[in-house]
Amino acid sequence: MLVVAMPDVCAGEMGPGVLVHGGAGDVDPARRSDHVDGCREAARAGFAVLRSGGSALDAAQAAARVLEDLPMFNAGTGAALTEEGTVEHDAALMEGTTLRAGGVAAVRGFKNPVDLARAVLEDGRHVLLVGDGAARFARAHSFEAVDEASLVTARAREALAKVLSGRGATGWAGGTIGAVARDGRGGVAAATSTGGTVGKRLGRVGDSPILGAGTLADDRACAVSATGDGEGILKVGLARVVALALERGEVAESVLVSALERMRERTGATGGLIVFTPAGRFAAARSTATMSWAVAGERGQDAGI
Ligand code: ASP
Numbered sequence: 001m002l003v004v005a006m007p008d009v010c011a012g013e014m015g016p017g018v019l020v021h022g023g024a025g026d027v028d029p030a031r032r033s034d035h036v037d038g039c040r041e042a043a044r045a046g047f048a049v050l051r052s053g054g055s056a057l058d059a060a061q062a063a064a065r066v067l068e069d070l071p072m073f074n075a076g077t078g079a080a081l082t083e084e085g086t087v088e089h090d091a092a093l094m095e096g097t098t099l100r101a102g103g104v105a106a107v108r109g110f111k112n113p114v115d116l117a118r119a120v121l122e123d124g125r126h127v128l129l130v131g132d133g134a135a136r137f138a139r140a141h142s143f144e145a146v147d148e149a150s151l152v153t154a155r156a157r158e159a160l161a162k163v164l165s166g167r168g169a170t171g172w173a174g175g176t177i178g179a180v181a182r183d184g185r186g187g188v189a190a191a192t193s194t195g196g197t198v199g200k201r202l203g204r205v206g207d208s209p210i211l212g213a214g215t216l217a218d219d220r221a222c223a224v225s226a227t228g229d230g231e232g233i234l235k236v237g238l239a240r241v242v243a244l245a246l247e248r249g250e251v252a253e254s255v256l257v258s259a260l261e262r263m264r265e266r267t268g269a270t271g272g273l274i275v276f277t278p279a280g281r282f283a284a285a286r287s288t289a290t291m292s293w294a295v296a297g298e299r300g301q302d303a304g305i
Helices: 029-051 056-069 113-123 131-140 154-164 230-236 238-247 252-267
Strands: 002-006 009-013 017-025 089-095 101-107 128-130 177-182 188-194 215-218 222-228 271-276 281-286 290-297 300-304
Touching: 009 252, 009 300, 017 029, 017 056, 017 271, 017 281, 029 056, 029 177, 029 290, 029 300, 056 089, 056 113, 056 177, 056 188, 089 113, 089 215, 101 113, 101 131, 113 131, 113 188, 128 131, 177 271, 188 215, 188 222, 215 238, 222 230, 222 238, 230 238, 230 252, 238 252, 238 271, 252 271, 252 281, 281 290
Parallel strands: 017 222, 101 128
Antiparallel strands: 002 009, 009 281, 017 177, 017 290, 089 101, 089 188, 177 188, 177 222, 215 222, 222 271, 271 281, 290 300
16 A cells, blocks of 8 residues: 655555645654654544545545644644734635635634634635634634633643744744545545644734645645645645646656755745545655654555654
């Protein structure tokens, strides 16, 4: 099932399945196995949805929700904090068969932003809602707001303190999450969710909720979720670069490696990518020290970092 397995790229054939990432970055060696286990749990949860007849979209959403709820990742609970110590979530979800898509950005006070993204997608009128408008939409769609303190972990507070005191590099946190899925009909879907960068300005929106940058699904090409330096990913339109190359028939894992190289050359940014094609090939690649990932599907399971 796994045909390429090198430290910075892996790929295989899966048929129906779910592939997730737990963010590009440089996770402390002591915490790496937890990140891999979290990804495993999410990929399995996503695949369980496919097995019970759910679509690729349902599966990507379910896997992303599991990762949002695990406080070790920079999404949902445990998300990176803004320079004011608040939580502003970004998330997006897209279906490759219909190109239906939904996203929220800089939204405050909800536990599972990927579910908000799904509601935006189902509503169908707009693709992306931000800030107060997104929160108002969520309340109108019966999402319960939570106390922001319940989303903030001690680790997120420490990371912010480091950045504010100049002891930590300002920039992306690692731990953003993403999921790509392929269902039995060859439909693909992608989800990405994040707290963004540590100490970001209020209102900063990264690549994750922007279609063609951090998230994209199109049955003519693939489902893709990106992670890494969001400003760089936005500048090169990383997910679109990957999708266009796959639509031309290029090989998934080579496409990921060259898209990351191109981003580094043009912007200095590093990151990671996961992809699932309608034909059932999956691949993951990174230009960072780590990116936890896991795949679960009809042909088995695997995981790494
Ligand atoms: N890409 C995310 C952002 O810039 C951060 C990450 O992937 O860790 O918001």
